[in-house]
Amino acid sequence: MYTLLKQEGRARRGEFKTVHGTVQTPAFMNVGTSAAIKGGISSYDLKDLRCQVELCNTYHLHLRPGDEKIKALGGLHKFMGWDGPILTDSGGFQVFSLAQLRTISEQGVKFQSHIDGRRIFMGPEESMRIQSNLASTIAMAFDECIENPATREYTKRSIDRTVRWLRRCRAEMDRLNAAEGTINPHQMLFGINQGSTFPDLRIEHMKQISEINCDGYAIGGLAVGEPAPVMYEIIEEVEPYMPKDKPRYL
Template sequence: MQFSLQHQDKQSNARAGELITDHGKIETPIFMPVGTAGTVKAVHQRELENDIQAQIILGNTYHLYLRPGLDIIQKAGGIHKFNGWERPVLTDSGGYQVYSLADTRKITEEGVAFRSHISGNKLFFTPEYVMDIQRIIGADIIMAFDECTPYPCEYQYAKDSMHMTHRWLKRCCDRFDTTDSLYGYKQTLFPIVQGSTYKDLRVQSAETIASFEREGNAIGGLSVGEPHEDMYEMTELVCGILPKDKPRYLMGVGTPANILECIALGVDMFDCVMPTRNARNGMLFTTQGIINIRNAKWQDDFTPIDVELGGYVSTFYSKAYLRHLKHSDEYLAGMIASVHNLTFYLWLVKEARKHIIEGDFAAWKDIMVKKLMVRL
């Protein structure tokens, strides 16, 4: 993987860059649609490529390990061959499941014991095994195994967890560096900064992660319930420490306003389930603000969903028709809304990149953040 910075905003820490993998080029800042089980829910690959113009998608190691299973993915020739997506893929290591499945897991120095949420069968993930799993899945960018701490958590818990994440990272790097990709293209390992909302821990973790000198770095353990102000403070702190010449990935973030604010702090890569999950519940993100398509005010509004956004679904379907589909429990409602929201998210980071290059990002961002938070 290669990363180059092309522009730096003079009024903020926002950057525009280019990340090159063996499956293609990614222009940053970028948003990655979440395809947990190898598919972005309710969206075809051709829509991801042609309408949404996604440059990279995300999959989840834990879920892909359970279904369809490693044997199937390896027989297919890796995740790209299996799901027909020929652009870059990033896989989360399963560290988030250490957080989200807290009731059914046990953490030790060796690794994490889970129970499958599908079958109830016992699972045991070690840092080494997680590297092996991600080698078999075959994503272009893979994540180190970590513990995502809950919010709030006690200082000592956050400190102990952070140190264990660092020890796990050493084991991940050792396994990654002594194994090869299975499918003839290069894979890249990103470490993850932890430390909850404690400044000294975040500084220590960022410095430790940077010392491993990997090709990119991630910031984890945020957007788990802490106030937005704390997320921004931790992100700014960490971005001031992580190398400027390597991509920075803020995991699981977030709302359109979150993304713009964190771009301004120096983040390059984002993912979040929000655009597709909220779409299935009838919430649309638009260039003018947020729409709840279930509301009666849209029942006779025959204007396009978002004519300023462009794209097929945003300009072809009316708000009244989408509301009708939603109230009729038609699957098409979730499909249209998901494509629209992802188109919006990709438009947003593309516009951010344009304004970084043009030199007026900070002023544009301040206007957009206010506009995007309006409930229409």
Template sequence: MKFTLKAQDPLSKARAGELVTDHGVIQTPIFMPVGTAGTVKAVHQRELKDDIKAQIILGNTYHLYLRPGLDIIESAGGLHKFNGWNGPILTDSGGYQVYSLTDVRKIKEEGVTFRSHVDGSKHLFTPENVMDIQRTIGADIIMAFDECTPYPCEYNYAKRSIEMTHRWLKRCCDRFDSTEPKYGYNQTLFPIVQGSVYKDLRIRSAEVIASFEREGNAIGGLSVGEPAEEMYAMTEIVCDILPQNKPRYLMGVGTPVNILENIALGIDMFDCVMPTRNARNGMLFTKNGIINMRNKKWENDFSPIEADSDLYADTQYSKAYLRHLIHSGEMLGAQIATLHNLHFYLWLVTEARNKIISGEFYEWKKTMVNRLGQRL
């Protein structure tokens, strides 16, 4: 993997870059649609590429390990062959899912034992076997196994947690470096900075993660309930420490406003279920604010979903029709809304990149932040 910085905004820390993988080139800043179980919900792969213009998607180690299982994925030749997506893929290590299984998991130095949400069977994730699982899934970028602490989180717990996460990272790196990719293309490993909302822990974790000198780095444990101001403060601290010449990935973030504010702090890569999950509930993100398509005010609005969009679904269908589909529980409603939201997120980061390159990002970002949070 190779990362090259192409431009830096003169009035912020925003930057435009290019990330080269064996499955394609990624222009940063970038938003990565979440395909937890090997699919971005309600979207065909052709639509991801041609309409949404996604450059990289996510899969999830925990979910793919449980279903369909590693034997099937390996027999298919890896996740790219299995799901038909020929672009770059990143896999989460499953650490966040383990974090969310509070009642059915135990964390020890060896790793995490947990009960499957599918059938209740017992499993063990260790730094070593999570590397092996992600090798088998075949992602281009794989994540280190870490503990994602909750919010709020006591200081001493957060401190013990990052120390264990750092020990786990050493084990991840040792296993990753002693094994080979299975499908004939390169893979790379990103460590994850943790530390909750404690400045000294974030600084310490960022310093340790940077010392491993991997090809990219991630920031985890944010967007878990803390105020946005805390997220921005922690992100700024960490970005000031992580290497300038490597991509920075802020995990699980976030709203369009969150994305723009964190781009301004130096983040290059984002993912979040928000655009797809909210779409299925009838919430649309647009250039002028947020639309709740369930509201009666759209019942007789026959204007296009977004008239100045280059997405066919935005101009083909009216707000009234989309409201009818969503209100009726029709699958097409979720499909149209998902296409719209993902297209908008990719438009947003592409426009941010263009503004960084032209030197106009700072003022543009201020204008967009004021617009994007409005309820229409």
């Protein structure tokens, strides 16, 4: 649950309560890609540093050591010795970053593992199942991070598909949260706004995904090659259309 405590202009001060603890916003989310911070900082160090929330990578953990193994060990929190909130990204960014190793279809994405070359498939349902096995606090919806620059025609097709994928993510997460044996039946889902650098398509997409009941909303597909002023412009354009009663993630 998100509570807006104070707002000044567009700046917001809030409190985001989760099953694994409360996050005071705005907050910086440190990146523990493979369930650890590079450089030798342990989960216990992070607690001493008053870190509030940690991010882990669905794609990398699926490949190594494997989400089924992590589930068998009791989920990410036990695996990494961290009891605070964890956000897992969906694997969608790898659609962008592994462009030479993947094929996108309506069903999802076929990847070639960057580790051993084996073929794997990930779609909305697969991403939700992997993240449910990881038992993170917040699961990100499976989306396509659109390459920049992109044509308007491709961007429109992509955001329409991402809306359809979000509906499938919502349905699968609801099923998983109600299933017997789920480690975290309170797992949250965040939708992701895309639209490249086209403000009108960004706004259109934000309106569409805000109609799908998510626990929070992210602005994705930025800091991927566009100039910083363009990033800020997109944020300014999209922000008024984001739900006021939900947390936001860049």
